[in-house]
Amino acid sequence: MGDFQPEAHVKGSWGLNFIALICKRSSAVFFAVSLLKSIAQMYKVFVNDKPIIFTTSFKNEEDFPVYIYKNTIIQELIYKLKVGKLNGFYIYSNNLIEDWKDFKVKFKVIIAAGGLVLNGSKKVLFIYRGNKWDLPKGRVEEGENLMEAAIREVEEECGIEKLIINKELLITYHLFIQQNEYRLKETHWYLMFSNYEGSLTPQLEEGITKAEFKNKKETIEALQNTFANIVMVYESYLDNID
Incomplete structure (x- = not known):
């Protein structure tokens, strides 16, 4: 079915209200899901329910730190997610499709x-x-x-x-x-x-x-x-x- 294309739309406020309701137990999960719904183009990967958000643009950069893909050692950031030093982060890319492909080849894909x-x-x-x-x-x-x-x-x-x-x-x-x-x-x-x-x-x-x-x-x-x-x-x- 080919590689899934990035999200390219913004949902209505009802969806965010629904997410807030069901994620009220965890502010991290609320941010993880609601932010993903508000970004123009993105891929997202979760590590223990904490998001890595690949994007060409972002609106709420204060919620998570931002890193440039070409200047980033991904494995170090994943470790910080694992041990709780980060609750999520953005990866900014000016070539989203190619950088996403490069990210995927770093891992065995199941x-x-x-x-x-x-x-x-x-x-x-x-x-x-x-x-x-x-x-x-x-x-x-x-x-x-x-x-x-x-x-x-x-x-x-x-x-x-x-x-x-x-x-x-x-x-x-x-x-x-x-x-x-x-x-x-x-x-x-x-x-x-x-x-x-x-x-x-x-x-x-x-x-x-x-x-x-x-x-x-x-x-x-x-x-x-x-x-x-x-x-x-x-x-x-x-x-x-x-």
């Missing part, structure tokens, strides 16, 4: 896919893993395309059937440590629908202890105990409601 699934009542399918609510997703296996992987992962993690992909929502990025090295996970998210009415079965061997559909109120509560990337996925769904 391609994953997942879904925000709605049922007939417009409830959202969540999983519970590692003391946080999450959305079902997983790595793309050899021979699969992105949509096939997304459907398979949702089926496996939730025990659900009759999945239909409606549209692609967005791509999220986060860095994680594996074998003492940072990996960059690139997750392709799809809006899905299912009229399945059977029991859901969480994939226990993957550490998932719950799989359940949540109404709007329950969804907002779940989003207060999730990752910044998942908040972005839900916000993307709201932005794409016809």
Whole structure:
């Protein structure tokens, strides 16, 4: 499906109010998500829910420090995020596409896919893993395309059937440590629908202890105990409601 292009639009104030509501538990998460919605062109990567924001312009530079990509040792800044010396930072670039490509080649990239699934009542399918609510997703296996992987992962993690992909929502990025090295996970998210009415079965061997559909109120509560990337996925769904 090619490389995802940078965001190039500004959402309305309702979206920011919604983000403020669900992120009230953490000012860092609120800044991480709300700032991303207000920047003209950007890529974003999360490290422990703290953002690295690649941009050609910025409005709220007082919130996070700004570094010029060509003059920056990225690994040093990532370490500062990890140990709490930074809560996030901007990377300014005058050639965003090329600098983003250069950043990506510094890491082994893991391609994953997942879904925000709605049922007939417009409830959202969540999983519970590692003391946080999450959305079902997983790595793309050899021979699969992105949509096939997304459907398979949702089926496996939730025990659900009759999945239909409606549209692609967005791509999220986060860095994680594996074998003492940072990996960059690139997750392709799809809006899905299912009229399945059977029991859901969480994939226990993957550490998932719950799989359940949540109404709007329950969804907002779940989003207060999730990752910044998942908040972005839900916000993307709201932005794409016809």
